[in-house]
Amino acid sequence: MAHRYLLRGTVAAAVAALALAGCSSSDDSEDSSSSETTTATADCGDNVDQATPGPVSTNPLKIGTLLPATGSLAFLGPPEFAGVTLAVNDINAAGGVLDKPVEEVNGDSGDTTTDTASATVDRELAAGTQVIIGAASSSVSLKVIDKIASAGAVMFSPANTSDEFTCYKDKGMYFRTAPADKLQAQALAQVIAEGGVQRVSILAMNDPYGTGLADNTVADLEAAGIPSDQIQKIIYDPNAQSFNAEVDQVKNFNPDGIAVIGFEESAKIITRMNEVQIxxxxxxxxxxxxxMGNALGESVGPGILEGMKGTTPLTALGPDFEARLKQVDPALIDFNYAQESYDATVISALAAEIAKSTNGMAIASEINGVTKDGTKCTTYEQCLALVKAGTDIDYDGVTGELAFVTAGEPSVGSYGVLEFDANNKTITPVADYKVVSDN
Incomplete structure (x- = not known):
């Protein structure tokens, strides 16, 4: 069974905590955990776009998906699709939105090597979709965000983590339930430091996700006291046929620890690392x-991943929610971002109820408020009753507290640490690392 690690925190004592952790060795016992406190900010000044309500519409709410059925993040598709479908089922079971059933329009995002995302967006906008859940890839989202925003539809990603979106000029139409990479970098740097690593190589894919997470991780490792000349950062082309040259550079650097920031091509990289004994x-x-998912374990040779650890934005899934997801898709082997997909869908529906309109701009204008400063509620049915009674709500869903900031993203992020066992398998941890942003 894979080991589980619990990290706790609220994002000011990070530098001190990391520096201390860098001098200690990790504890690989089943119950090992650590608890640290940290803070992060993203200052956009007064330049954060905000949506203004559009004309009132009482048409049925159509929620489209722009999620990876194909491409380099296809392993994330099944749990994300399942999360959206489960949310739509729960919304409709509670009476729908404005007393009408929500319609789900599914679509593939592909990856950056195709025009799949653009074609999906065109089709869903033509169908009158007011909310699009996706994309998973930050690079894919950047290809279509302007088109969606200009059409007056909400774009709500469950998995985008690039810092680039925080201050993006999105007309106030873009939101995400996944916390920004600035926060994950702190968690990753902490896990690296807790391993006693003093010389680090970082292999990162060349896209906003990879380069942004790598840059933030380097900064956090340096803040922890690791000298810059003891940190190697290599940016690679994820579509390359071979990664031998990059892996050989890492071998020559002779690090204590190696971080791989990538998607499905990580299988080729780690296979090559295994061949050269790193x-x-x-x-x-x-x-x-x-x-960090079981899909990676299925893409490499037996036992190759044993001992590899990694961070992922994750909250406690719970057996009941996992079982409900499996009722939607019995073939699920990973659950990454299922909760975030579920909550993005529920938040959008609640925003439409509050706005008393399914117009995309009206929905966008209410989304941030759904997640903070009101009476706590944790299900669509519970929240809907409060909204109909005229009560201001604060939705804390299956991802827990969200408390969106003005930029339309969580001010709170929870992270879990996974580890692969001898069978290349991971288990979903009970994540308990809370990161709170100041912005």
Whole structure:
């Protein structure tokens, strides 16, 4: 069974905590955990776009998906699709939105090597979709965000983590339930430091997700006291046929620990690392949400991943919610971002109820308020009753507290740390690392 690690925190004592952790060794026992406190900010000044309500519409709410059925993040697709479908089922079971059933329009996002996302967006906008859940990839979202915003539809990603979105000029139409990479970088740097690593190589894919997370991780490792000349950062082309040259650079650097920030191509990278004896059985190897899943374990040789650890934005899934997801899709093997997809869908429906309109701009104008400053409620049915009674709500869903900031993203993020066992399998941890942003 994979080990579970619990990290706790609220994002000011990070530098001191990391510096101390860098001098200690990790505890690989089943019940190991750590508890640290940290803070992060993203200052956009007065330049954060806010949506203004559009004309009132009482048409049925159509929620589209722009999620990876194909491409380099296809392993994230099944749990995300399942999360949206389960949410739509729960919304409709409670009476729908404005007393009408919500319609789900599914679509593939593909990846950046295709025009799949653009074609899906065109089709869903033509169908009158007011809310689009997706994309998973930050790079894919950046390809279509302007088109969606200009059409007056909500774009709500369950998995985008690039810092680029925080201050993006999105007309106030873009939101996400996943916390920004600035927060995950702190968690990743902490896990690396807790391993006693003093010389680090970072292999990161060349896209906003990979480069942003790598840059933030380097900064946090340096803040922890690791000298810059002891940190190697290599940016690679995720579509390359071979990663031998990059892996050879890492071997020559001879690090204590190696972080791989990528998607499905991580399988090729780690396989090559294993061949030259710098893989997880030889070195401390760390992953991130883009590759820490059972799909990676199925893409490499037996036992290659044993001991590899990695961070992912994750809250306690709970057996009941997992079982309900499996009723939607019995074939699920990973659950990454299922909760975030579920909550993005529920928040959008509640915003439409509060706005008394299914117009996309009207929905967008109410989304932030759904997540904070009101009476706590945790299900669509419970929240809907409060909204109809005229009560201001604060939805804390399956991802827990969200408390969106003005930029339309969580001020609170929870992270879990996964570890692969001898069978290349992970288990979903009970995540208890809370990161709170000041912005």
């Amino acid at each position: 893989g997880p059985k030889d070195k401390l190897v760390f992953g991130v949400d883009g590759n």
